[in-house]
Amino acid sequence: MSETDVLEDGAVTETALDRNKAGKADLPSDCFACGADVVGTFCYNCGQKNDDCRRSILSLGGETLTGVFSIDSKFFRTLGAMIARPGHYVREYGDGRRSVFTPPIRFFLVISFVFFTIMALTDTYFLTLKPRLADPTEDAGQIAAMFETESGEIQTVNFDFLFLTRASEAEYTAKEAEIFVNFINERVLSDADETDEEDVAVAQQVSSIADRINEVALNPKPFNIALNSWLPRLMFVMAPLMAVLGLVFVRGKDALVYDHLILSLNVHAVMFLALIVAVFAASLLPGSIVSLVFVMVLFVYYLLTLKGAFKRGWVKTFSASIFVFLVYAIVMFASLMTVSIIAIRDTT
Secondary structure, eight states: OOTTSOOTTTOOOHHHHHHHHTTOOOOOSBOTTTOOBOOSSBOTTTOOBSOOOOSOHHHHHHHHHHHHHOOOHHHHHHHHHHHHSTTHHHHHHHTTOOTTSOOHHHHHHHHHHHHHHHHHHTTEEEEEEEEEEEOTTSOTTSOEEEEEOTTSOEEEEEEEEEEEEETTTOOOOHHHHHHHHHHHIIIIITTSOTTOHHHHHHHHHHHHHHHHHHHHHHOHHHHHHHHHHHHHHHHHHHHHHHHHHHHHHOOSTTSOHHHHHHHHHHHHHHHHHHHHHHHHHTTTSOHHHHHHHHHHHHHHHHHHHHHHHHOOOHHHHHHHHHHHHHHHHHHHHHHHHHHHHHHHHHHO
16 A cells, blocks of 8 residues: 555554655544544535644745645636636636636735736836826826926826836837926926915925925836735725725625625636736836726726626626726725825835
8 A cells, every 4th residue: 555545553644644644644544623533635514724833934835835836727717707708707706616717816916916027027017107298288088287388398208007018118208308397397386375374285285295296206116116015906896895895786695795705806807817918018008098998998808707607687787897897997996096195104
């Protein structure tokens, strides 16, 4: 009988035998947690693995990372189900067919970890701010401010928010920075009523904010490092929000909070997959097009996932998707602006 076979009388598990080879002490044949006889690697009574933690911190750390970020056949089966059959994974997992799939939270963590790793390796900034000179007749929809140069020429400063920009493309020159500062000084500080302390204080505050924006535009890396530290925390707020919003329209025995949480984690994992694709697409296409396609793909995927998971009618599913996506987008935009302000504050 091999070492991995189970012996009835005082047998030790495969883990214990492996540790004996390494000179470790024998592990008992009863469970550490509940004391039940162990038959196999895991306790049949409480499910705990028959192993202790008497090994180096490096070994424990490696086992933890392997457990959280392991990529096996289950991972690729889950990935295939998510992409090829939106909603199928949510339905199957909620109905109890879980052993063949990667758990939702683990899948989400792996994909988000891959996304931030690719961002770092490709030196891509999630968000950059670039004040730029432009013709006053163009980009009418942009946040803009006109001013007159020393030569009397009227020019415009547009504030562009660039999405997924490579560091080499996020160029903001010192000359542009100087013009931006001059605009603020000429149009804000000079227009302030020196006899009105409140007016002067507001002007100085605006000037201070402009200096910070200028600093972030000139050096976006520290800002994005701070922003990237907030994005994972933001996702752990947005995922439950999407689940709660979905419950407003779609409820029932097959659509409980648990089911909506699985769906939300599914959608957010696919969102990070789409962002990974967007990182590479942004080097080939304008950022505005990439952003538009990203939003459209995410909406369609949520619609199809909601339909596939809960099998409601198309009218109800579409109405729910519009409601969830609209509220989610508003909250997400407000949250991104908030964490961006915090990131600017922390890096300037």
